[in-house]
Amino acid sequence: MVEYFTDDKQKLDLYLDWTKKAKNIVITSHQNPDGDAFGSALGLWNYLKQFDIEKVTFISPTDYADFIAWMPGVPAIVVYDNKNKALANELIAEADLIFCTDFSSGSRMKDMKDAVLNSFSKKIIIDHHEQPESFGDLLYWNEHASSTCELIYQMIVKLGHESMIDLDVATCLYTGLLTDTGSFKYPATTPEVHNIAGKLLAKGVVPSSINRSLFDQNDFEKLQFLGYVLSKKMTYLPEYRVCYTSISEKELKKYNSKNGDTEGIVNYGLSIAGSVMSAIFIEKEGLIKISFRSVHDFSVADLARDYFEGGGHKNAAGGRSNLSLEETVQKFLTLLPYLKSQLELQPN
Incomplete structure (x- = not known):
């Protein structure tokens, strides 16, 4: 439009x-x-x-x-x-x-x-x-x-x-x-x-x-939090070419995470060779905030609109869920077999 x-x-x-x-x-x-x-x-x-x-x-x-x-x-x-x-x-x-x-x-x-x-x-x-x-x-x-x-x-x-x-x-x-x-x-x-x-x-x-x-005014705690997320919370599924990360409210509090500290973490998933889509699920104030990123012609905006009350751009979108963190991630994972053919079609 x-x-x-x-x-x-x-x-x-x-x-x-x-x-x-x-x-x-x-x-x-x-x-x-x-x-x-x-x-x-x-x-x-x-x-x-x-x-x-x-x-x-x-x-x-x-x-x-x-x-x-x-x-x-x-x-x-x-x-x-x-x-x-x-x-x-x-x-x-x-x-x-x-x-x-x-x-x-x-x-x-x-x-x-x-x-x-x-x-x-x-x-x-x-x-x-x-x-x-x-x-x-x-x-x-x-x-x-x-x-x-x-x-x-x-x-x-x-x-x-x-x-x-x-x-x-x-x-x-x-x-x-x-x-x-x-x-x-x-x-x-x-x-x-x-x-x-x-x-x-x-x-x-x-x-x-x-x-x-x-980009270069980070708190030390924020960098520690990023290191924890990348090493312990990120999962890559090569069969789907998808990376996802989930962060609980308890983990946010443990690292004294402030507003904006999770900004950009979802992009790390796309830096994995061959990755087509990256998602992050963040539990905060009784709601699960979701960010999606993708490359090429795979539309995360459609995914966000159809399943997670969201929308955005073809390669950058967001959504939300009123389910628990675990239930939201599971819902996402159950969708992947249906998306597999689209994900496989994308170039490296």
Whole structure:
């Protein structure tokens, strides 16, 4: 699906009218934000702050991990938690416009879902995930884009505001490009992605600084936890070309694991020669959070949608389960014989 409101004069005029009249704008992204979620939302926030708008607020549905806590604009974020819920609900209720970045399903806003969906504000969705829900009044959408940050950049340029991409905006957008392309190695890394990255560097972005902030600021306990998971918890099934990992809440507590410490672990499974799919199952707060990764034409988005209440991209998707950790893993394993022929067809 591809839909850009900027390509339709009537929709573009609506956007320009709404933003011109807006006094209170809210930006939000999905729960447990990653680099693209924060990069797109904060990039948009830093851009809109340059206009004559009374109030622009980024409300995050959940708290965020340390590896993205350095980004420009983070201190101003309102987290939708017990401390700030009343304030956040008030801001959402009074908003003229709500921008939803890097998600398309209301459930991705967790406890904030009802407040946003029941708001009378106009809603603009900017995203690159498959099969969007229809709660947006305007869409800037391309499921083939590398990241939502790529779309934010393109949207700003199409609106004639490239000069307003200052260093803060550029830093946020480059972060999302970098993380959602796996440091520019995933298939969605097109010539256009490198072209945009180059233009962001010209704004003053320092790649080595961003890379170090994202990837080289680990706690010692986090590295110990990673070593434990890789050595004790990862299982590879060569007959299916599948790797899976399961982590209990007890194990998270044992290693004092913080929000974001499990980010990226699922990718290690794909580094095994011949591996086609990797999955990780994480028990937390009575729910099993699942992340899937794959290569080539094997769609983990279909798997997540069909069996685990999720979705995403063809090669990167997520889901959840209300079963126990053991029952969820067993459910996954019982599916593998039915998927074997698809997995075997993939090239090495």
